[in-house]
Amino acid sequence: MKELEELRTQIDYVDEEIVKLIAERLKLSEKIGHIKASNNLEISDYKREESVINRWKELSRLQGVPEALSSKVIEAIIPFSRAMQVLPNEKKSVLIIGYGNMAQTIGRLVSYAGHKVMLSGVDPIETRKIANSLSVNAVGEEEGFREAEYVIFTLPPKAYYTKYFKELLKFGKGKDVSEISSSKTKTFPLFLELSKKFDFNYVSIHPLFGPMLLPIGEKIAIIIDNLEEVSVKKYVEFWRGCGLSPVSTHLEEHERTMAVTQSLVHFYMIALIKAIEEARNRLGKYDEGLTTTNFSEMKKLLQKISEILPVILEIQEENPYSHEVRLIGVRKLVEVAEALGSRCTYSL
Incomplete structure (x- = not known):
């Protein structure tokens, strides 16, 4: 026993010693943040991160x-290394309208970057509860x-046609609103x-x-169709100072891209969730212990x-292009099924 x-x-x-070395690594990351900011x-x-992971x-x-x-250790360290590099520019007072998952993610991020964050919503009790969890007002x-x-504003699209929303905007004169x-x-x-109406x-x-804990290093799109160059620069600097990577884009470019990267991919994923359930029920004798690593990872994503x-x-x-990409998605599934030897009784 001795x-x-x-x-x-x-x-x-x-x-x-491991904890001391991690602390030293985070201090070095903070110094790197100052160099990047300047x-x-x-x-x-991402190239550097990939190189570090491969070296590990x-x-x-x-x-x-x-x-x-x-791999698990370095992949856990990297997000915190990013967090140490967040160096906000001039601090702002930021009001977030809404208290859903994305409101919480953005509120946490902006607060972490040193800005004063306030939370407001239609339900005062829920607003206070979420604000307390984020340590904001x-x-x-x-x-x-x-x-x-x-x-x-972090509200569902339908909320922007309500009386509640229109009443709020009468207080918006001179403010930056997103x-x-x-x-x-x-x-x-x-x-x-x-x-234009409310100035x-x-x-x-x-x-x-x-939704995530701290999305440092993630991307945020900024639609620039209505913005002058000086305004674009201001918003890019704000979000970069919060630890995000801003991507300037135009409205039409954004919608077409999202149709592929969101609408099409989500369509397949929803179908996959339903297909897995039906296939499991139809085939029977399903053993969870036999699932592969890739399937387990996919299940986490589907969850x-x-x-x-x-x-x-x-x-x-x-999205106006969702219908079009869904048709493409179904057609390609049929083509792949037929190429693999299945006979499909319909075509698109």
Whole structure:
């Protein structure tokens, strides 16, 4: 037993050294953040991250450490290294309207970057609950608009046609105002018209990520059709200072791209969820213990899709090219099935 205790003491020492080294690594990441900020560089450097991950794998092989273990360790460290590089520009007062998952993700991110974040919503009790969980202030709409420099709407598309929404905008004069809709075909012209009526500065943004703890290093689209160059620069700098990688784009380019990267992919995923369930029931004798690694990873992704299904259905409805890409998707499935020897009794 004495030998066991001695070995455990050695392990405790090694653990302490590991934590010290991680702390030192994070300090170095912070210094890198200052250099990137002074040179106007993005926080995320995917080539560098890939190189680091590959180097960890190589070092693991040399040291006899399981590659799966080392991969998990470095993949856990990298997001925190990104977080250490977040250096906000001039601090702003930001009002977030809504308290859903994306409101929480954006609120957490903007607050982490050092800005003053306020949360407001139609239900004061729920607003206060979510605000407390984010350690930000819950405020009434009028108070929030009065104090905020930047207002971000995170409401479902249908909410932008309600009396509640229109009443809010009367407080928006002179403010920077954004919405985060995944499809902009309807919301963009609506907000543009309202910005002229209520005299606010409109910038349409689309976070290219879903709900998560801290989306540092992820991308955010900025629609620039209605913006002057100086305004584009201001919003790019704000979101880059929050740790995101801004991508400037035009409305039509955005909608067509999202039809492929969202509408088509989500369509296949929804179908896959239903197909797995039906195939499992029809074939019977299904053994969870026999699932492959790839299938297990896919199931995790499909679970995320299931959790945001209402948002996905909104995207299918709002994007004007969703119908077209769904038809393409079905046609290609038929072609692949026939190429694999299945006889399909229908064609598109």
